[in-house]
Amino acid sequence: MAKFYGAIGYALQEETAPGVWTDRIVEKNYRGDVVLDQRRWQSAEQVNDNLNLDNSISIIADPYAYQNIGNIKYIVWNGATWKIQSISINRPRIILQIGGIYNGERPTKSP
Numbered sequence: 081m082a083k084f085y086g087a088i089g090y091a092l093q094e095e096t097a098p099g100v101w102t103d104r105i106v107e108k109n110y111r112g113d114v115v116l117d118q119r120r121w122q123s124a125e126q127v128n129d130n131l132n133l134d135n136s137i138s139i140i141a142d143p144y145a146y147q148n149i150g151n152i153k154y155i156v157w158n159g160a161t162w163k164i165q166s167i168s169i170n171r172p173r174i175i176l177q178i179g180g181i182y183n184g185e186r187p188t189k190s191p
């Protein structure tokens with residue numbers, strides 16, 4: 081079984097102005113195991129097919145992960161950022177099912 085160490089992105093909603101809510105992205109690093117490792121090409125109405133992963137990564141969760149489980153958006157794995165398709169809880173672990181490439185916001189890096 082392959083090992084995992086990387087960032088998981090959480091989208092926490094904050095009120096930036098009265099009645100205006102925006103996502104603040106927070107990344108936390110976790111370690112765990114790659115439980116399932118398979119890839120699937122999805123045909124699309126474009127020149128190139130899309131690559132989707134059907135991977136499952138089991139992380140060792142901390143209290144922050146359990147409190148914000150509904151806010152998990154993406155995982156950074158093998159140099160790419162992937163969307164989370166589904167989440168299952170198997171204490172003390174959380175199993176994340178990975179889907180396609182994530183193209184949303186990421187936290188800004190300070191120089």
